[in-house]
Amino acid sequence: MEKINHSEISEFIILGLCDSWELQAFFLVIFTSLYLITIFGNIFIVVLIITDLHLHTPMYFLLANLSFIDFCLSSVTTPKMIIDFLKEIKTISFGGCMCQIFFGHFFGGGEMVLLVSMAYDRYVAICKPLHYSNIMSRHMCIGLVMASWMIGFVHSISQLVIIVNLPFCGSRVLDSFFCDIPLVIKLACLDIYVLEILINADSGVLAAICFVLLLVSYFHILTTVCLHSKDGASKALSTCTAHITVVVLFFGPCIFIYLWPVSITWVDKFLAVFYAVITPLLNPAIYTLRNKEIKTAMKRLQC
């Protein structure tokens, strides 16, 4: 087989969301606003939880970490996309592209594991309430957070090692608004079939394990809630619906992008926008609007 050096490619051309100038101007305004709301919303939650002593519980520490990861995740792709709306020819350097892939999967993988940690926390709180403070100790909490970052890192670096060494030679055009693995490996001049399976297995196994763990936790939670306490049930259920909504919104697009890729461009782009821009915004929205304790904390802050 011929060996071709990847250094031949120094940048990729990205096509962006659409061609028309009017639409791009419209998106520029929309996405800038959404991004600012995401940033401020998530920072606000982190600050609120850190400063309010009433919220110093494992559940809110994990939520603060989730907001922090969301803040990072949205900053991987959105600012570049917004700046690109102003440019006619949109490019991304090879290094920039690899960074987007690395950090996207680092924070994305971390967020998945963190969602599992949050579900576990709720599982212990609802199904084993008497042991809650023993099980969810400070150590456990820090351990769960560390595990999220570690697993995110290992997941991301293991894929990056493969992709960085791919030979790129032909086309340099990515039909999206950011670099992601499925698009980039299509440009490699190799038979990508095995590679695609390998990479999808990497993302797929992590996502599938997290998803099964989440299903198991929520199944236990819901059956416990339904079988036992009738009075505590509605409160537990409202926290859990917030969690479950976030989980569905996070995993839904993931499954379509990595496990079951549809090859209709606008569907892919729509999912990518959803995944990169909307999900990080929805987490703070869902938690702040649905959670009484957060609302009370906000009122306390006003006084």
Ligand SMILES: *[C@@H]1O[C@H](CO)[C@@H](O)[C@H](O)[C@H]1NC(C)=O
């Ligand atoms: C993340 O969780 C840890 C462990 O509970 C906590 O000490 C820390 O403050 C949290 N980080 C953020 C950014 O909220």
